[in-house]
Ligand SMILES: Cc1cc2nc3c(=O)[nH]c(=O)nc-3n(C[C@H](O)[C@H](O)[C@H](O)COP(=O)(O)OP(=O)(O)OC[C@H]3O[C@@H](n4cnc5c(N)ncnc54)[C@H](O)[C@@H]3O)c2cc1C
Ligand code: FES
């Protein structure tokens with residue numbers, strides 16, 4: 462399978478990437494790790510006429526741990542999150558979730574900014590950033606803005622990111638309270654059929670593949686805050702969700718999984 | 732676009748359309764056909780090579796993305812005199828292959844695995860090879876081979 466023809470440019474900086482996007486309009490696509498974009502281009506589900514390679518902007522590969530916030534460059538690869546001892550100490554949930562994405566080869570190429578921009582409700586790291594109450598920093602022609610993860614996703618593969626904006630940084634709070642990540646799939650390397658991420662002993666709970674965007678499980682969080690047991694809180698996990706039905710699972714089975722996995726996650730994180 | 736890379740220690744320069752996948756470039760322009768293509772979905776790992784020392788699926792990368800990269804393929808694993816790489820030797824001795832189609836990718840992924848974790852448990856080997864599929868062996872002897880290579884090192 463070979464992608465449709467396109468022009469290719471290497472961007473040396475975020476500013477250059479943004480100006481190339483501005484020049485080429487919505488026919489242009491950024492390429493970071495390429496591990497979502499290239500598979501889609503091979504199937505011609507994506508046919509950009511201009512690919513702007515941001516994968517060489519090494520200045521955007523970093524993990525800076527502050528006293529309250531961990532700032533991560535958008536081009537930081539999953540494998541770098543997985544193996545960072547600084548991240549394991551300051552935000553173990555994020556490091557652990559990174560280690561569960563795909564397989565080692567995928568983790569060596571895929572980037573944090575890329576997986577957020579791709580906005581697949583089945584992806585792992587967006588749910589972790591959401592549970593942690595993180596923010597996404599985007600650079601556009603007008604400058605830089607910070608978007609809360611809960612406001613970022615708008616629908617299947619869609620976000621509030623403009624065509625000429627680039628994610629440059631992701632910020633998550635330092636978070637060392639009880640955490641858990643439960644990913645249910647049936648084959649190695651697969652996306653979650655349903656997944657649950659819990660941060661700070663249940664203050665933040667998010668669901669993977671239970672709707673068109675990664676979801677905060679608000680009813681569960683409220684129950685935990687009100688003193689409910691993991692079982693009581695987890696019974697509410699499917700509230701407000703709109704789980705898809707597909708070859709892997711029907712919606713009602715996904716709802717069942719959400720409740721079971723949420724109870725496991727809350728128990729492990731309490 | 733002109734694409735230059737070092738492949739198994741030798742400089743290689745060739746023209747490539749931006750849409751050329753790295754695996755096709757390696758097989759057709761560089762002329763090294765040990766790197767296989769086993770799927771269209773980035774799943775099988777038969778195309779695994781090392782780029783700047785890291786394992787990557789070369790079907791999920793553009794040749795232009797590898798401009799300037801240092802690449803090792805399965806052909807670069809044995810010594811110049813033909814002595815097999817310890818991982819290749821371990822695959823041979825432990826019957827880690829049957830048809831051999833997945834083997835180049837398995838060997839590349841397995842050597843990376845031992846670089847990151849020189850004494851893995853059996854479970855860690857199985858996890859570390861999650862990105863590589865084999866239709867023949869049932870994985871058992873592949874895992875044995877990787878554990879044997881780790882012992883030998
Ligand atoms: C075999 C396989 C298995 C996988 N399994 C999983 C899994 O289990 N769980 C999981 O979560 N993911 C999985 N993935 C996806 C993987 O995590 C991707 O790497 C990730 O989704 C995208 O990151 P990328 O850097 O490769 O993005 P790219 O493919 O380069 O880009 C994806 C999209 O985001 C845009 N983009 C990229 N970077 C930016 C940026 N900085 N700013 C704005 N837009 C940007 C691109 O234009 C494109 O539209 C898998 C992928 C493969 C190939
Ligand atoms: S050919 Fe690359 S993963 Fe199958």
Ligand code: FES
Pocket residue numbers: 827828829830831832833834864865866867868
């Ligand atoms: S030996 Fe045949 S596919 Fe692995």
